[in-house]
Amino acid sequence: MTVAEVRSPWDRVRGHWSARSWLRMFHVVTGVPLGLLAGLLIVAITALSVIFVWTVAVPVAGALLLFWLVPLLTRLQRLRFAAFLDVEIPPVPRRRLKGNVAMRLLRRTRSASLWRQVAYHLASPLISVVGCAGVIVTWSGALVTGALAVQFWVLGGGWRGVPFALLSAALLVAGPWLAQGVSSLDVIAGEALLGPSVSDQLAERVESLRESRAEVIDAADAERRRIERDLHDGAQQRLVSLAMKLGMARATFGELPLPAKEMIAQAHDEAKQALKELRDLVRGLHPAVLTDEGLDAALSGLAARAALPVRLRVDVPRRVSPTIEAVAFFVVSEALVNVAKHARATTAEVVVAREGDLLRVVVHDDGRGGADPGGGTGLRGLAQRVGSVDGTLKLDSPPGGPTTISVEMPCV
């Protein structure tokens, strides 16, 4: 509800009986039949279910009817709020219920939002009837006293008509206020009971945050691949071409002066070195073989290049999402780097297995142990990257070894 800006006393007076006020009154009045109908139906169904509870069938049918009826009544009430007061009550998010029919029924009876809606439909006739009665009494009172005042004035009652006129004016002013009060009360009850509860809103917020986070992670992963491709198609090719030309110059220089020869040889070596560095850098971003052939191939390359012998077992019959693949690759890559750097291990073992909706990555080494997640940024970075896809990382590294890192990530 927006309150129009009040500029002059006339605006104030006019605003008091404006269309908005009339709509509020309509809202209060229309609340009566709807509220009574809803209240009666709910009470009747409940009463029948209680009376015939021994038949079992009646209460079940009653419950089913109630589950169908309550959302319908809520929808009608929501329409009423929107039509007369411009108040949009957000719909209660419908959760997808799992399980068979009986389970769903039981879950539905446990749903707090359903009982809140029932509470509103039971409270609504009270608010509407009392409010409507109040409004009608006020307006008719204003009319009656007004008529009396006019009557006294016409019949020459003199000053005796004045109190009636004052009363009539007072009631005329009070009418819209009362309607406003009643409709405000209705809005408070409606928003509290018909809309989503705090936990519903939180659940929805969590869901939307989860979605936006997944999008951010996917975007970051896509960006990594884009950079890899851009470098591959651009800078790397140019450098290869440059190194090749310098190589040809070096192979074919005949009578160049010595300093020039040396310069070309140095440039050639530097170009090759730059090429190697760029290759190592780009590789770490997102190896192309991971996109092409999946985890098995990418991890084989990783294990082969590791500084120590690595036994690798990959059992992923169906490929997981590119993001999860990228995280799994990163985990193994970082873990093997850590092992080579700190563990003083002689061998390492990597096991990657998909178990239903779970991708499990285990990196084990026979090193000296004592790895501490708080000690360096490496393990913390790993945990963060795993956490970003709702995965968990467990570290088992007693002093003296061995060390096992287990990661579990949900995958579809």
Place this chain on the structure above:
Amino acid sequence: MRVVLAEDSVLLREGLVWMLGSAGMEVVAAVGDAEALLRACDEHTPDLVVTDVRMPPGHSDEGLRAALALRRRRAGLPIVVLSQYVEERYATQLLSTETSGIGYLLKDRVADVAEFLDALRRVAAGGTALDPEVVAQLLVRRHSDPLDRLTPREHEVLALIAEGRSNTGIADALVVSEGAVGKHINNIFAKLELSGADKDHRRVLAVLRFLKI
């Protein structure tokens, strides 16, 4: 020697054409994608194919797949695959049929012109040219079998055989006499229990054993 070249980077393709041309090879077709490579090979029946792994339209492993298709069409067609990164998996796929007339090199190798041209000639002559980096990867990985019985020197020799070098090439690389190389190779054959009559055949078998293919 008639060469078909496939490389999507124009800069590098032109450079390679120039380089091969100045080395006395005739580049009959230089194309930019895998489809065109297959067509060019049908048209020109080259003596050697040089192809990039990653090519349009998918910028994935099109070149490699084209190479495998070409080998299926014409057994023994010498092919050198150039790759930005050498991957054991790609190497295994390439070598799964036979190892002769196959080269798998890191793209950076074109910078060392003489060595690169040497590798091309070796493959064209039916030999093998595996990038030292692939060989190193395989060497680290294959460690729990008869290969364990090899001495470090024999390992080195076997790695150089796998790269596709001849005895002379190995002798040069290790700075030893050719006779010493021959002795090492015989030891390797004995330790890998390869007692076949034909020497070259045993060489290939040793490499296959080494690559575990």
